[in-house]
Amino acid sequence: MTTTEPRPSIRTELLESRPVNLDGFVEEWPEKGLVAMESDFDPAPSIRVEDGRVVELDGKARADFDFMDTFIANHAIDVASAEASMAIPSAQIARMLIDPGVSRGEVLAVTRGLTPAKVLDVVKLMNVVEIMQGMQKMRARRTPANQGHSTSARDNPIQVAADAAEGALRGFAELETTLGVLRYAPLVAIALQVGAQVGRGGVLTQCALEEATELELGMRGITAYAETISIYGTESVFVDGDDTPWSKAFLASAYASRGIKMRFTSGTGSEVQMGNAEGKSMLYLEIRCILMAKGAGVQGLQNGSISCIGVPGAVPGGIRAVAAENLVASMVDLECASGNDQSFSHSSMRRTARLMPQLLPGTDFVCSGYSAVPNADNMFAGSNFDTEDYDDWNTIQRDLQVDGGLRHVREPEILQARNTAARALQALFAHLDLPAITDEEVEAATYADSSNDYPLRDVLADLKGAQSVMERGITGLDLVRGLETTGFHDVAQSLLNVLRQRVSGDLLQTSAVLTADFTPLSAINDVNDYAGPGTGYRLAGERWEELKKLRHVTSATNPETEVG
Amino acid sequence: MQRGACHSVATLRGPTESEPALSASPPPELTTADYPLSINRPELLRTPSGKPITALTMDAVVSGELSAEDLRIAPETLQLQAQLADASGRPQLAANFRRAAEMTAIPDAEVLAMYNALRPRASTAAQLAELAERLERAYSAPVCAALVREAAEVYARRDLLARPTADVG
Numbered sequence: 001m002t003t004t005e006p007r008p009s010i011r012t013e014l015l016e017s018r019p020v021n022l023d024g025f026v027e028e029w030p031e032k033g034l035v036a037m038e039s040d041f042d043p044a045p046s047i048r049v050e051d052g053r054v055v056e057l058d059g060k061a062r063a064d065f066d067f068m069d070t071f072i073a074n075h076a077i078d079v080a081s082a083e084a085s086m087a088i089p090s091a092q093i094a095r096m097l098i099d100p101g102v103s104r105g106e107v108l109a110v111t112r113g114l115t116p117a118k119v120l121d122v123v124k125l126m127n128v129v130e131i132m133q134g135m136q137k138m139r140a141r142r143t144p145a146n147q148g149h150s151t152s153a154r155d156n157p158i159q160v161a162a163d164a165a166e167g168a169l170r171g172f173a174e175l176e177t178t179l180g181v182l183r184y185a186p187l188v189a190i191a192l193q194v195g196a197q198v199g200r201g202g203v204l205t206q207c208a209l210e211e212a213t214e215l216e217l218g219m220r221g222i223t224a225y226a227e228t229i230s231i232y233g234t235e236s237v238f239v240d241g242d243d244t245p246w247s248k249a250f251l252a253s254a255y256a257s258r259g260i261k262m263r264f265t266s267g268t269g270s271e272v273q274m275g276n277a278e279g280k281s282m283l284y285l286e287i288r289c290i291l292m293a294k295g296a297g298v299q300g301l302q303n304g305s306i307s308c309i310g311v312p313g314a315v316p317g318g319i320r321a322v323a324a325e326n327l328v329a330s331m332v333d334l335e336c337a338s339g340n341d342q343s344f345s346h347s348s349m350r351r352t353a354r355l356m357p358q359l360l361p362g363t364d365f366v367c368s369g370y371s372a373v374p375n376a377d378n379m380f381a382g383s384n385f386d387t388e389d390y391d392d393w394n395t396i397q398r399d400l401q402v403d404g405g406l407r408h409v410r411e412p413e414i415l416q417a418r419n420t421a422a423r424a425l426q427a428l429f430a431h432l433d434l435p436a437i438t439d440e441e442v443e444a445a446t447y448a449d450s451s452n453d454y455p456l457r458d459v460l461a462d463l464k465g466a467q468s469v470m471e472r473g474i475t476g477l478d479l480v481r482g483l484e485t486t487g488f489h490d491v492a493q494s495l496l497n498v499l500r501q502r503v504s505g506d507l508l509q510t511s512a513v514l515t516a517d518f519t520p521l522s523a524i525n526d527v528n529d530y531a532g533p534g535t536g537y538r539l540a541g542e543r544w545e546e547l548k549k550l551r552h553v554t555s556a557t558n559p560e561t562e563v564g
Numbered sequence: 565m566q567r568g569a570c571h572s573v574a575t576l577r578g579p580t581e582s583e584p585a586l587s588a589s590p591p592p593e594l595t596t597a598d599y600p601l602s603i604n605r606p607e608l609l610r611t612p613s614g615k616p617i618t619a620l621t622m623d624a625v626v627s628g629e630l631s632a633e634d635l636r637i638a639p640e641t642l643q644l645q646a647q648l649a650d651a652s653g654r655p656q657l658a659a660n661f662r663r664a665a666e667m668t669a670i671p672d673a674e675v676l677a678m679y680n681a682l683r684p685r686a687s688t689a690a691q692l693a694e695l696a697e698r699l700e701r702a703y704s705a706p707v708c709a710a711l712v713r714e715a716a717e718v719y720a721r722r723d724l725l726a727r728p729t730a731d732v733g
Contacts, residue, residue, distance in 0.1 A: 066722065067718050067722050067724075070718050071718075074714065075656060076656070078655075105653070108653065211679075212676050212679075212680075215675075215676065216672070216676075219672050220632070221632065221635055235722065239684045239724065242683050242684065243683060243684070244682065244683070244684055244715065244718075244719070244724065246682055246711060246712075246714065246715035246718070247679060247682035247683050247684075247715075249660075249663075249711060250663075250678065250679055250682050250708070250711060250712075251679050252660055253660050253663035253664045253667055253708070254664075254667060254675045254676075254679060255664075256642065256660055256661055256663075256664035256667075257637070257642070257663075257664035257665070257666075257667035257668045257670075257675070258636060258637065258668075258672075259635075259636060259637030259641075294656055295656055296656070296660065297656035297657045297658070297659050297660025297661075297663075298657075298660065299657055333653075333654065475632040475635075476632075476635065477625060477630060477631070477632055477635060480622075480625050481625055481626060484622060484625065484626055485626065489622075492622065493622060496620070496622060496625060499620075499635050500602070500617065500620050500635070501602065502635060502636070502637055503609060503611055503617050503620065503634075503635060503636070503637055503638075503641070504600070504601050504602035504606075504609050504617060504637075504641065505601070505637050505641045505642060505644070505645040505661075506599065506600040506601055506602050506645075508645055508661065509599065509645065509648065509649065509652075509657075510652075510654065510657065519600065519603060520599075520600040520602060520603075522599070522600075523652070524596050524599040524600075524648060524652050525596075525599050525600060
């Protein structure tokens with residue numbers, strides 16, 4: 001002993017410097033709702049039905065229902081089967097969820113009659129592997145997919161178009177944008193739509209905005225779907241969000257009345273983050289949201305904590321609860337766009353571990369979304385994965401033979417798609433008399449990584465142009481006409497095919513996406529038929545050959561060369 | 565119960581001269597095998613202006629024959645999709661499509677205004693009652709009207725109606 005001064009060991013210093021220790025962790029505080037899914041303050045399951053009406057729900061009489069209880073009792077729960085379903089022991093329902101001998105349909109026949117507290121009671125019995133096993137069978141669409149973000153820190157439409165084109169080419173079935181400066185929305189939404197159709201015809205796009213503006217862009221056919229329709233698990237927080245289950249249900253029908261695909265958004269932690277969890281666990285409140293969405297008749301839900309991931313991420317078992325909320329959405333037959341979106345951790349290991357419960361079983365959209373731009377350009381405040389992670393993602397898919405919706409694409413194809421997207425937007429802007437896009441900007445878009453790699457735009461001129469898009473009443477049809485008359489026939493035809501879908505309403509069905517040949521693929525014609533080993537979606541054939549390709553794969557016959 | 569609305573919506577637009585055969589025959593009974601309609605049953609799909617979906621061609625776009633109105637969904641199509649949702653065991657989704665079928669007749673701005681009227685403390689009981697009545701009378705939208713009346717009842721119980729007079733202090 002040469003010193004009595006206490007000092008940290010060299011190992012402790014090393015551990016202290018690890019990225020995971022920049023993350024925030026807190027103790028549980030169940031009285032305030034700061035607890036993932038196991039709280040003594042959550043109600044016990046119960047139901048009583050009289051004259052075809054739920055008169056008691058989870059220990060509360062109808063006279064004491066808040067508006068969530070009322071909406072769920074009136075619209076979500078199947079009164080004909082509720083008492084029988086509620087009588088089944090929770091352990092038996094949990095076993096049905098993981099038993100390959102019980103079909104998805106048989107599970108749904110039970111879950112349609114369950115109350116929120118009963119659903120919680122079921123999933124509380126399941127560990128994370130069982131949750132994944134359940135998700136594998138209960139996901140609504142047989143084929144998993146992925147969603148990407150294409151945004152720009154400068155709201156630069158050319159960047160959004162180029163990154164959307166690359167993202168679509170890499171495999172995202174849906175692409176989403178949002179803004180720094182909201183008034184830029186029309187130009188950026190147009191750019192996203194054009195870029196997406198260049199990358200892969202049939203990719204669906206949306207622009208996340210305040211409800212009324214988002215609906216207006218959809219009605220005009222500038223965007224193809226919507227998802228930023230937030231719902232909350234307590235009445236007080238729902239009202240703080242200036243909505244009710246009835247206003248949101250009305251909005252859901254408004255979208256469908258214009259042929260526009262739409263899903264709600266919710267997630268664990270939002271109520272405690274907004275200061276009024278009413279002393280209930282995060283998962284219990286999220287299950288109320290999921291059943292409210294079900295009752296509203298919306299086809300799907302984006303959940304998995306979403307922008308509140310820091311809250312469940314900070315408490316014990318939080319990421320298990322997040323996996324459970326995705327499973328609950330799927331086990332009540334909703335499309336699930338399963339989070340993995342907001343920046344979550346400084347630790348790469350933790351970021352990857354957080355993904356596994358969605359990537360391994362597959363979900364309707366594994367991320368909602370993956371940042372198809374560098375995180376510094378991500379206007380959704382960064383995602384759990386970004387463009388730097390593309391090669392890692394592709395390698396993990398190949399290692400584990402799982403389909404996370406993306407693929408490796410060769411450089412020349414990417415450069416061509418980016419360049420075409422920028423040129424198509426250049427031509428379209430000129431045709432619509434919008435602020436010019438220079439050849440220098442097109443060249444930058446072809447090779448760029450981030451918004452810093454582009455010439456600066458004249459923002460005031462762009463905002464005037466954006467305003468004129470709204471004032472002149474420009475619609476998706478004008479975009480088609482502009483692209484066609486300027487010689488971008490394929491892009492024009494792809495966009496017209498997407499717009500035609502709203503006349504058919506096929507994309508309104510659960511979990512619908514459009515394939516590359518413009519076939520709607522949903523839970524109706526792509527039923528998840530998982531029934532144990534060798535069944536359900538299998539990564540095989542042409543798709544597996546595609547996913548074997550990486551940036552660098554050594555040739556088996558000539559070790560000096562690379563294939564792919 | 566929701567099925568009854570189906571008939572009133574189907575007659576919303578009324579038969580037109582150009583499609584006598586279609587209007588005269590009852591709506592077809594669909595099964596999930598008919599999905600996607602755009603591929604398996606395109607002959608059932610028309611725009612609100614009565615054009616068949618096959619008329620939505622690039623030539624028609626470029627010649628200016630098509631307007632934005634032609635890229636909207638018709639109430640009859642939403643009823644077909646509601647049938648498919650029912651056939652695939654999704655009654656709530658079907659009910660949503662039936663409300664949507666009713667809403668196709670309501671102009672965009674009014675849909676938004678109605679949505680805003682349903683926000684918490686945005687409307688008095690009388691205003692919501694009036695809204696429900698307007699949905700029924702002006703737009704033959706009984707399913708939507710029922711949703712508004714249900715909201716009005718819950719809002720009254722949960723103190724979510726607007727106060728009739730400004731209450732300062």
